[in-house]
Amino acid sequence: MPIESVRLINTVLTLYYIEGLTQAEIAQRLCLSTAKVNRLLQQAREQGYVNITIRTPFQQLFDLEARLKAVFGLQEAIVIPAMAESSVRR
Known part of the structure; x- marks a missing residue:
């Protein structure tokens, strides 16, 4: 995968999971379609870039x-x- 693609995926992941932006907000900020943002997020999951851990008592x-x-x-x-x-107490 070209380095530019990896950097774009990393940027999308950071904006989505860390900064909490919606896919539409990311698309607008990066001049992409929301479908493209969705595909990049899916590709990142498939490539193993995303690991979500939920810690609750x-x-x-x-x-x-x-x-x-x-x-x-x-x-x-x-x-x-x-x-x-x-x-x-009783």
Whole structure:
């Protein structure tokens, strides 16, 4: 892939994922069509340039929900955190 193409993809990725611009805003800023911006984002995903990690305090609960749905064929599963002993007052 030519260096110019790599630089353009990097610019689009930065504007989209880091700066939070919409595809239309990126297209306007870089004088591209929105379809071209969309294709560049898709190409970047296919090339492995994009790695999205979501970190949330509830991620383990979401993972467990997904496993429960898969193992038991459930449509929906909701796992809630247990209350700590110290927070339970009787």
